[in-house]
Amino acid sequence: MMRPKSVICPVQTGWVRSSCPLNPHLHRTSLHKGRSSQSIFYPRRGAFSTSATLSLKQQFPPATSNRIKDTAIVWKHPIYTEEEIQAVTVAHRETKCRSDKFALGLVRLLRWCTDRATGYRNPEGDKKIADNFVMTEKKWLIRFIFLESVAGVPGMVGGMLRHLKSIRQMKRDQGWIESLIEEAYNERMHLLTFMKLADPGIFMRLMVLAAQGVFFNAFFVSYLISPRTCHRFVGYLEEEAVITYTHAIHELQARKLPSWDNLPAPDLAVKYWKMPEGKQKMLDLLLYVRADEAKHREVNHTLGNLDQQTDPNPYTALYHDGKGAIPSSSPDARKPVGWEREEVI
Numbered sequence: 225m226m227r228p229k230s231v232i233c234p235v236q237t238g239w240v241r242s243s244c245p246l247n248p249h250l251h252r253t254s255l256h257k258g259r260s261s262q263s264i265f266y267p268r269r270g271a272f273s274t275s276a277t278l279s280l281k282q283q284f285p286p287a288t289s290n291r292i293k294d295t296a297i298v299w300k301h302p303i304y305t306e307e308e309i310q311a312v313t314v315a316h317r318e319t320k321c322r323s324d325k326f327a328l329g330l331v332r333l334l335r336w337c338t339d340r341a342t343g344y345r346n347p348e349g350d351k352k353i354a355d356n357f358v359m360t361e362k363k364w365l366i367r368f369i370f371l372e373s374v375a376g377v378p379g380m381v382g383g384m385l386r387h388l389k390s391i392r393q394m395k396r397d398q399g400w401i402e403s404l405i406e407e408a409y410n411e412r413m414h415l416l417t418f419m420k421l422a423d424p425g426i427f428m429r430l431m432v433l434a435a436q437g438v439f440f441n442a443f444f445v446s447y448l449i450s451p452r453t454c455h456r457f458v459g460y461l462e463e464e465a466v467i468t469y470t471h472a473i474h475e476l477q478a479r480k481l482p483s484w485d486n487l488p489a490p491d492l493a494v495k496y497w498k499m500p501e502g503k504q505k506m507l508d509l510l511l512y513v514r515a516d517e518a519k520h521r522e523v524n525h526t527l528g529n530l531d532q533q534t535d536p537n538p539y540t541a542l543y544h545d546g547k548g549a550i551p552s553s554s555p556d557a558r559k560p561v562g563w564e565r566e567e568v569i
């Protein structure tokens with residue numbers, strides 16, 4: 225069948241706009257669901273995209289049954305207020321022991337490697353160097369997708385190992401498993417959201433596959449040896465995630481990413497974060513994702529402060545007095561780098 229005639233979208237640099245007579249289901253996966261019944265954005269073929277132009281259809285297939293419309297988001301996301309997502313700041317937890325230093329060193333090494341792989345440099349560095357690594361919308365998406373594909377691993381590994389331990393020892397887990405698996409789910413939602421905006425090619429998919437193969441196994445073994453160090457490692461990783469998303473937000477606010485100025489957030493994101501009317505643009509999406517990363521930063525640094533064998537998870541604990549400095553599920557800015565054990569246990 226012939227492809228529909230395509231034209232470059234006038235407000236985009238990396239997308240092709242075309243009418244879609246091939247399959248009406250595609251409109252359900254469109255960025256513009258409910259906003260336009262006439263058009264859909266397809267990723268344009270290029271270095272980032274070596275797969276078929278219509279592969280968005282395969283990544284997010286429509287319902288396969290006439291009776292089933294969609295699947296529900298069962299793991300509900302807490303509703304963030306505008307003040308909460310705006311209050312997120314870059315923060316760093318000072319290292320206090322050798323295992324903290326090891327975790328931080330490892331994160332810095334991984335960051336160095338990822339920066340080189342995705343053509344990225346921190347803006348705080350040498351201005352001349354930063355000028356040579358100007359970020360475009362496409363480069364940001366490559367970085368987001370790569371990072372999010374890795375970020376979904378630790379929570380799942382930690383949750384899985386604690387789940388198996390609970391069964392093996394026939395003991396309660398004290399609420400850690402839920403938080404860890406929910407974190408992994410949340411990171412996967414970040415990935416799926418960015419996948420709605422991009423179409424990674426075969427090279428990118430191989431990179432993700434290789435990274436997952438290595439990282440999953442390394443984290444699995446590390447979590448068996450020292451779960452505390454692993455949570456600290458994730459806490460430092462999330463510090464870097466907040467820095468990266470803050471950089472992207474500043475670039476968008478400075479109008480350096482013109483094709484994202486008025487880009488609506490994918491419907492998946494609007495539904496998942498319950499983004500309010502008038503706050504459903506790309507900028508809002510990045511603010512929501514950054515708030516999630518800030519929450520992971522706080523949660524993992526807090527978990528890294530606890531006794532891994534005996535302490536309950538303060539994020540699922542029910543306290544006697546129900547008041548005071550108790551962690552919540554909101555992107556609370558009070559403790560950006562975690563709660564100390566004596567504050568929560």
Ligand SMILES: [Fe+2]
Pocket residue numbers: 372375410411414465517
């Ligand atoms: Fe994430």
Ligand SMILES: [Fe+2]
Pocket residue numbers: 375411462465516517520
């Ligand atoms: Fe995260």
